[in-house]
Amino acid sequence: MTAAYGLATGQPAAEDPLPVPPAGTGNVTPAGSSVVESSDIPLLAPSPARFAVAPFVNHSEAKAWDWLIAGAPFEIAEKTEDVFGLEPTGGPLHVSGPIIEPEVEPVTAFGLERDAQWVVTGWIDRPNWQLRIAATLWKVTGKGKAATAVVAAEAQRTGDPKAYHQLLGEAIGQMWSKGAGIQVDLARSAKLVRPLANDVYAVNLMSRGLGHLVGVFGKVDLKAAEHDLERAVFIDPKCPEAQRLVGELYQVLATADPKVGGDPKFAARAAGKFAYANDLAPDNIGALRAAATGATKAGKHEVARDLLRKLVIRKPWDLAARFSFGSALWQTGDGNRAERQLVQVIKQHPEHLPARRVMALIYASRGDTSKLLGELESIAQRAPADLDVKADLATAYGSVGKWDRASTTLEQIAAVQPSNLPLIVRIGDARRYHGDLDGALQWYA
Template identity: 25%
Template sequence: MRRPLSRLKLAAMVAAAASALFVAGAALGPTAGPGRGATTPAGPGARISPDDRLGMTIARQQKRLREVPGDWRAWAALSSAYLEKARVSADPTYYPKAEGTARESLTRRAEGNADALVALGALANARHDFAAARDQARAALAVNPASADAYGVLADAFTQLGDAAGATDAVQHMLDLRPGLPAYARASYDLELRGLVDQAADLMRRALDNAVDPYDTAFCHNQLGDLAWQVGDVAGAERAYAAALAADPESIAARRGQARTAAATGRTDVALSAYAELTRRTPTPSDLLEYADLLRAAGQDAQAAEQLRLATAAHTLFTANGGVDGLAAAALALADNRPADAVEAARAEWARRQHVDVADTLAWALHRAGQDTEASAYAKRVAATGARAAGYAYHLGMIELALGQRDEARASLTRALQTNPHFSPIDAPTARKALADLGATP
């Protein structure tokens, strides 16, 4: 029997929240999940994939607009469908289509059109223009203060801009208006960013208890797998990813997770094969760079260079379709041993948004460029958030080591490996060697 979601007082978990944060109690509703599936007309229990479902949605909205071209809501719905198609397929060429249909919706109805404003805000988030996303969400809320979707866009924008209090407040409004998987996922991430991984996992387990759609179930399992991986629970992560694939055999996130856990448990050939298939299906810069790291660790430098080339091409495609991603640009520069370019890209990204990942990337780029004093300031900003990613602690430790702060470096590198001894096929062995040189073991 599924138990209803009880009212959760997240403020007790989030020390930085100034006001009480309550999650309204309700089961996940029919619009719950970001990967929500549907039943086919063939009969009860028959399923279609999210990609097929999106194709049906797009075709249905296109048909509607051929019949009623003035339907501004249908134009906005088509925009949202194009954007989801871009996410599922990792194909940013859908972004211009999403923008064009949202703007057509506004042309058809300029006043009171919160749907189109939400669609444009979600598109801005996808393109990493988080300031624009924030502004579009606020404009949508001025039209419709009860729009949970607008608060979702606002929460995502505030999170990436580094406004933790604003993000928490937006998530709270979303939870109050429409408790469901999109809201619970954002609340879980809000906790995770503060290092409250156990509480974040508890929230996702509560959401899982109430998930009825197989794709929502897979999403929850994947989130639990990622949280387990973050704290080095490889066995727990493996179980979660296997459960996700049982719910949705096509889950990209689960296959990514299984590739990581295979590498962590010494099954390098399995991991390489999994990454090859994963990047063939969704060639994103982040996945291609992970694949390249594993290839380098396996001594396959030529193949790693090819993945770097493909990652560069994927990033170029993203920017050609209106995206801005200084983090990917910095990561590509670092992988190509161009630290000065990495610093330039990371500084530009920090000027746009002050997310913890940006601070960490800028710190590491500065370290690689030999600017360790400045790097230390950014790495300490990351540590002050409480975020528990092993990579953050590793970067801080290596910067401290470069500055001659041996005791601090020993503590940070130990924390990195205790958090997740398998966090990177390249950096984890480097951390162990550095600790050995310092006369310590994790």
């Protein structure tokens, strides 16, 4: 993987949204060459309060209002993150099935599952053909069996269904103000009641498509999700949330079974949707994150770097974003700034192997054998089954004359690959360089 040691980057952990970019492509400037560090990149900060949104319950007898089951919590999550700066826990789609009962035990379990300090539940009804939206904010305290959820605030609004965004936005503001003591001024109120689209029917379709995508109606239905989400952006192509959700759907379809409509060609279409959503709403965190993901997967590392820089400034506590930013900096040839970001990731999360792998590449590019050796040892300790890392570690041991350790490490590989002849010769060489001629002959024989 590198000219110095043949390092293998491997793949990121499942929770990492962006992959480790392959090193050694393009004209990479040696690490440490950048003498300027942007002063506006904040250091890794503690996360603000984390919250989770549960699917709403439709108490009306109207199936036509099922779109609110996923749509209302999705909008609550989007606006809570954007307006109040709290940290959502449901991934890019925010909401997932199944529906949970708004009772202490299931809400507590849901909060613990999401590692959230706050949980939002809610319901909708149709009294006298009006729309009634109710939201409940729960505070989750304690850990494990001692954890419990208590109602912190309830908010309810009733009005014309066409005023959906106004009703929901007012309920969001009241809920967080009463339950968490968050100040809601005029500017924040305006953002909370902002319509997602010019036509509420587009939001209806978007939300229904989201419901099919996450399975809140019973099971995941990708074809139904595609039908509704694509109709939503046809009705209002300027709705950034809908464009992003279409991209999220396409990303799923890119790896889905062809029997349910899957096709690898959807990957490029997903990246296009993410980029367009970000163009429509550059300040939307979800669109920004999605555009960065799409750019990285498409190999557009300079574009990804700039997008991730904005994301890290907006969310300095986001470990995954900071790792991806550091990876993009390395991929675009700025090893010095990449190291600054990745060191923070590893300090916060020592088990973050993708960050350690990129750090090993940085040290290799500098020829810093001592730090490279230490990083490879850390990776090998945490990933004992990774044979590529063991091979790189053996090479590093040999470069500093530690042939006994090189031999021991190579022998661990041979235990898994007993018929690998080049490896066997390598072990014999390591034994010979260590001065153990009898041991070398046993491997050469």
